[in-house]
Amino acid sequence: VARARAISGFPEWLPEQRLVELRLLDGIRRQFELFGFAPIETRSVEPIEQLLAKGETDKEIYTLRRLQAEGDERAEFGLHFDLTVPLARYVAQHLNDLKFPFKRYQIQKAWRGERPQEGRYREFTQADIDVVGRGSLSLHFDAELPVLVHEVFDALPEIPPVTIKVNNRKLVEGVIRAVGVEDVAPVMRALDKLDKRGAEQVARDLEELGVASGAAAKLLAMAEVRGGGEDVARGVRDVAHPLVEEGLEELMFVMAAVEGLPPGRVVADLSVVRGLDYYTGTVYETVMNGHESVGAICSGGRYDNLVEGGRDRLPGNGVSIGVTRILGRLFGQDAIPLGPKTPTVVLVTLASEEARPAAAGVAARLRARGIATEVFHEPVKFGKQIAYADGKGIPFVWFPEEGEVKDLRSGEQRAVAVEDFAP
Amino acid sequence: VARARAISGFPEWLPEQRLVELRLLDGIRRQFELFGFAPIETRSVEPIEQLLAKGETDKEIYTLRRLQAEGDERAEFGLHFDLTVPLARYVAQHLNDLKFPFKRYQIQKAWRGERPQEGRYREFTQADIDVVGRGSLSLHFDAELPVLVHEVFDALPEIPPVTIKVNNRKLVEGVIRAVGVEDVAPVMRALDKLDKRGAEQVARDLEELGVASGAAAKLLAMAEVRGGGEDVARGVRDVAHPLVEEGLEELMFVMAAVEGLPPGRVVADLSVVRGLDYYTGTVYETVMNGHESVGAICSGGRYDNLVEGGRDRLPGNGVSIGVTRILGRLFGQDAIPLGPKTPTVVLVTLASEEARPAAAGVAARLRARGIATEVFHEPVKFGKQIAYADGKGIPFVWFPEEGEVKDLRSGEQRAVAVEDFAP
Numbered sequence: 001v002a003r004a005r006a007i008s009g010f011p012e013w014l015p016e017q018r019l020v021e022l023r024l025l026d027g028i029r030r031q032f033e034l035f036g037f038a039p040i041e042t043r044s045v046e047p048i049e050q051l052l053a054k055g056e057t058d059k060e061i062y063t064l065r066r067l068q069a070e071g072d073e074r075a076e077f078g079l080h081f082d083l084t085v086p087l088a089r090y091v092a093q094h095l096n097d098l099k100f101p102f103k104r105y106q107i108q109k110a111w112r113g114e115r116p117q118e119g120r121y122r123e124f125t126q127a128d129i130d131v132v133g134r135g136s137l138s139l140h141f142d143a144e145l146p147v148l149v150h151e152v153f154d155a156l157p158e159i160p161p162v163t164i165k166v167n168n169r170k171l172v173e174g175v176i177r178a179v180g181v182e183d184v185a186p187v188m189r190a191l192d193k194l195d196k197r198g199a200e201q202v203a204r205d206l207e208e209l210g211v212a213s214g215a216a217a218k219l220l221a222m223a224e225v226r227g228g229g230e231d232v233a234r235g236v237r238d239v240a241h242p243l244v245e246e247g248l249e250e251l252m253f254v255m256a257a258v259e260g261l262p263p264g265r266v267v268a269d270l271s272v273v274r275g276l277d278y279y280t281g282t283v284y285e286t287v288m289n290g291h292e293s294v295g296a297i298c299s300g301g302r303y304d305n306l307v308e309g310g311r312d313r314l315p316g317n318g319v320s321i322g323v324t325r326i327l328g329r330l331f332g333q334d335a336i337p338l339g340p341k342t343p344t345v346v347l348v349t350l351a352s353e354e355a356r357p358a359a360a361g362v363a364a365r366l367r368a369r370g371i372a373t374e375v376f377h378e379p380v381k382f383g384k385q386i387a388y389a390d391g392k393g394i395p396f397v398w399f400p401e402e403g404e405v406k407d408l409r410s411g412e413q414r415a416v417a418v419e420d421f422a423p
Numbered sequence: 424v425a426r427a428r429a430i431s432g433f434p435e436w437l438p439e440q441r442l443v444e445l446r447l448l449d450g451i452r453r454q455f456e457l458f459g460f461a462p463i464e465t466r467s468v469e470p471i472e473q474l475l476a477k478g479e480t481d482k483e484i485y486t487l488r489r490l491q492a493e494g495d496e497r498a499e500f501g502l503h504f505d506l507t508v509p510l511a512r513y514v515a516q517h518l519n520d521l522k523f524p525f526k527r528y529q530i531q532k533a534w535r536g537e538r539p540q541e542g543r544y545r546e547f548t549q550a551d552i553d554v555v556g557r558g559s560l561s562l563h564f565d566a567e568l569p570v571l572v573h574e575v576f577d578a579l580p581e582i583p584p585v586t587i588k589v590n591n592r593k594l595v596e597g598v599i600r601a602v603g604v605e606d607v608a609p610v611m612r613a614l615d616k617l618d619k620r621g622a623e624q625v626a627r628d629l630e631e632l633g634v635a636s637g638a639a640a641k642l643l644a645m646a647e648v649r650g651g652g653e654d655v656a657r658g659v660r661d662v663a664h665p666l667v668e669e670g671l672e673e674l675m676f677v678m679a680a681v682e683g684l685p686p687g688r689v690v691a692d693l694s695v696v697r698g699l700d701y702y703t704g705t706v707y708e709t710v711m712n713g714h715e716s717v718g719a720i721c722s723g724g725r726y727d728n729l730v731e732g733g734r735d736r737l738p739g740n741g742v743s744i745g746v747t748r749i750l751g752r753l754f755g756q757d758a759i760p761l762g763p764k765t766p767t768v769v770l771v772t773l774a775s776e777e778a779r780p781a782a783a784g785v786a787a788r789l790r791a792r793g794i795a796t797e798v799f800h801e802p803v804k805f806g807k808q809i810a811y812a813d814g815k816g817i818p819f820v821w822f823p824e825e826g827e828v829k830d831l832r833s834g835e836q837r838a839v840a841v842e843d844f845a846p
Contacts, residue, residue, distance in 0.1 A: 010468060013463070015462060065488070076695075378563065
């Protein structure tokens with residue numbers, strides 16, 4: 001018992017919290033399926049060299065060894081640190097069994113051996129969708145993803161409203177090249193730090209990268225452009241570069257598709273760059289309004305090729321929802337009201353040993369109507385049975401002998417037939 | 424790509440199989456909740472010493488290390504090999520936040536580093552329920568579990584009918600003691616091998632354990648007793664031992680509660696012993712009819728104390744459904760018909776670029792009615808759009824311009840309004 005304790009970075013919830021998490025996961029899955037994404041689940045492990053191939057993450061990988069393995073036996077496998085590396089391997093492995101464009105969702109845990117802090121865990125649940133094309137991938141999907149993300153969060157009343165920020169890396173790259181910078185990637189990474197480090201520090205970072213101060217000022221001005229498609233077009237109208245034109249056109253296409261959504265739900269924001277070199281077009285970053293400090297809770301974007309070295313190019317686009325980050329924040333701030341500790345809706349009381357079959361019969365008929373029901377396990381005083389229901393947050397207590405049900409929230413007790421009862 | 428391959432013992436399914444698995448998991452969860460079990464999810468790792476404390480499993484544990492850890496740094500944590508060790512730790516850790524009897528379900532992966540074979544995996548999904556009492560636990564729950572297991576499988580039409588075997592370890596122990604054996608545990612373990620090794624070999628095993636041949640014959644005769652409660656009572660009527668009386672009474676109580684179920688669904692079977700010393704009363708073992716050779720697909724039983732060394736005794740009872748074992752068998756034998764590769768019900772065709780808003784509008788209205796819908800991504804020939812639907816098993820193709828829908832299974836096309844469409 002002394003050793004039964006939490007492990008830093010491996011969060012766990014109480015049943016009343018897990019019930020909230022399941023509502024969240026069910027809601028996410030429902031929207032993913034309504035948009036025609038198919039479920040897959042991948043094994044938790046991948047060969048270590050495949051995990052390392054994605055670079056920069058090596059320090060975060062947990063490797064697996066059998067306890068009884070020989071001392072020098074090298075670990076072969078590691079736990080995946082995201083759901084993209086497994087997707088790439090899965091698609092390559094099952095290329096001929098999948099139909100393209102392949103739209104998949106995947107709701108699973110991932111693991112990173114990094115130092116835990118708010119919003120960062122060693123074990124966490126991600127809910128990912130990606131659409132992968134064979135050869136090419138229509139811009140249609142770039143526009144569909146923010147609509148889907150909006151629908152996901154719109155259907156989750158317990159989660160605060162979100163802002164979905166959209167940008168296009170071609171647009172950013174075009175602006176960077178237009179101000180005379182040739183080594184684009186490090187400048188992109190510097191701009192990605194704007195949120196965390198602030199404009200002054202990023203200006204110094206750009207200077208260190210050899211960006212002239214006039215050029216740096218233009219980049220920082222670009223990063224302040226946000227709003228609708230027209231605002232972006234105005235913001236970059238003085239920049240002449242073919243990538244700017246191309247990126248702007250794509251961004252306008254995406255923004256046109258979200259026009260019917262609530263104002264401010266999806267905004268173009270040229271400061272959204274995403275750190276990974278991986279992304280090549282549209283990028284997304286979603287924050288919970290009022291909880292921006294915890295970071296993005298749903299992000300992603302378009303990439304050119306999911307599987308390097310294959311016969312076909314496999315361009316894709318996807319986003320990943322940080323389920324554990326959302327709940328860690330909201331539970332930590334008591335920002336979600338917790339309900340009952342059980343799914344049970346009705347507790348059927350047990351008056352005597354002889355009453356077992358009758359009580360079990362009522363319970364079976366209620367369950368057949370889809371109403372979660374327990375029979376109290378022993379014929380003790382009703383007060384004790386009611387206290388059990390009350391302690392777990394079970395709203396209704398049933399008295400089979402009287403044919404009555406008591407609503408514990410209102411205190412009201414009334415005659416009822418099993419077939420008429422609507423909780 | 425060359426390295427994208429399966430890893431032995433880590434099964435994965437195609438989307439059309441994962442859709443079947445999700446129906447199975449949803450069905451299991453639904454029944455668990457209808458009986459008032461509350462969900463929890465525990466972290467994937469436990470301290471190695473806690474995993475080892477349960478004995479005999481040390482060779483099967485996967486330990487975790489950060490890739491960049493110092494060479495001599497000892498691994499602290501291992502992946503759990505079942506959901507019982509984590510439950511015990513969770514209950515001890517949250518003792519004062521939980522209400523007892525604590526009824527929990529938990530559907531999660533577990534890992535064992537053992538040699539893969541049919542029905543045994545290195546990574547697998549278990550669906551567990553347990554009820555844990557504080558101080559004592561009513562026999563009520565022993566009787567409720569087989570009813571619940573029946574309801575779970577009864578509501579899963581894709582799974583073959585099952586037989587739920589019930590026994591009571593007190594009864595078995597009483598018979599063993601009555602024939603003069605004092606060291607009960609090894610004899611119990613020998614009897615547990617009856618299925619795999621056969622009566623002749625077990626007779627020799629018993630002889631080696633020093634059991635006299637007359638006594639061994641009586642034990643093997645006991646193991647042939649099965650049927651209803653009355654059959655068991657007849658089968659042990661000549662054995663006089665207080666444990667036999669106690670065990671028989673408990674078994675009769677359980678069998679009385681399952682009387683209304685389909686004949687043969689729940690049977691008392693005195694050969695069911697379960698290998699683990701852990702169990703102390705009612706034990707369960709469920710097989711799929713016609714698939715007995717894959718082993719038990721749902722088993723468990725009553726135990727005296729979930730958490731050793733605590734202030735209160737925490738007796739419990741639970742069963743574990745081997746989801747991966749069930750599906751590995753049925754997929755392996757093509758014994759489950761596979762359906763579509765996607766949840767999509769309707770594909771809305773795209774006639775031209777200009778038609779995007781109208782197509783998106785139809786899709787949004789269908790989704791609002793709970794119908795999973797995709798819009799085809801580009802305005803190509805309808806034949807190509809229909810081929811996409813056909814390839815993924817999408818049953819309906821919608822033509823917004825005509826206001827018509829085509830059923831790809833029947834080939835019939837008819838006029839329809841979004842608000843009237845019922846797939």
